[in-house]
Every structure is written in C-alpha cells, then in structure tokens.
Amino acid sequence: MTDDKTKHDFRDRDRVAGDEEYEVGYLASKFELTIPEVRELIRKHGNDRDTLEREAKALGNRSR
Structure with missing residues (x-):
C-alpha cells in the first residue's frame, strides 16, 4: 500500500x-549535548x- 499524498499533516x-x-531531548542525545545547551x-x-543541527554539531565538536 502506498502513501496517500492527498493527506497532509499540520506539522x-x-x-x-x-x-x-521529546524534540529537545532528541537533539541533545543526537549531538551529545545537554538540554540547556x-x-x-x-x-x-x-x-x-x-x-x-549545524550549530549543535559545531558545539558538540567544541565540547570534546
């Protein structure tokens, strides 16, 4: 079954x-940062x- 392209999500x-x-936590874990960061x-x-994601990657690299 294929996706119905006529249905759109509001997100x-x-x-x-x-x-x-959960979104903040996902970014924190993906780039090994803290929630406050x-x-x-x-x-x-x-x-x-x-x-x-670009800035988080740069910040994560500086933290190491």
Whole structure:
C-alpha cells in the first residue's frame, strides 16, 4: 500500500518545537549535548532544524 499524498499533516518537519521535551531531548542525545545547551541554541538561532543541527554539531565538536 502506498502513501496517500492527498493527506497532509499540520506539522512542519523543518522546525524544532522548542516547547516539546521529546524534540529537545532528541537533539541533545543526537549531538551529545545537554538540554540547556539545546534550549540556548534554539534561543540564539531560532527553530530551523537545519540551522540547529549545524550549530549543535559545531558545539558538540567544541565540547570534546
């Protein structure tokens, strides 16, 4: 069975919901950061997923 392309979801996968604990936790574990570090990244850079992942990767590399 194939996906029904006529059904659309209201969520925007290009954005990180900073108020959703599971999304913040996912980024924290993916880049080995703390929850406060991820929240600070969201505060500084907004909620664009590509930007946050780029900045999280850079921050994770500096922490090591």
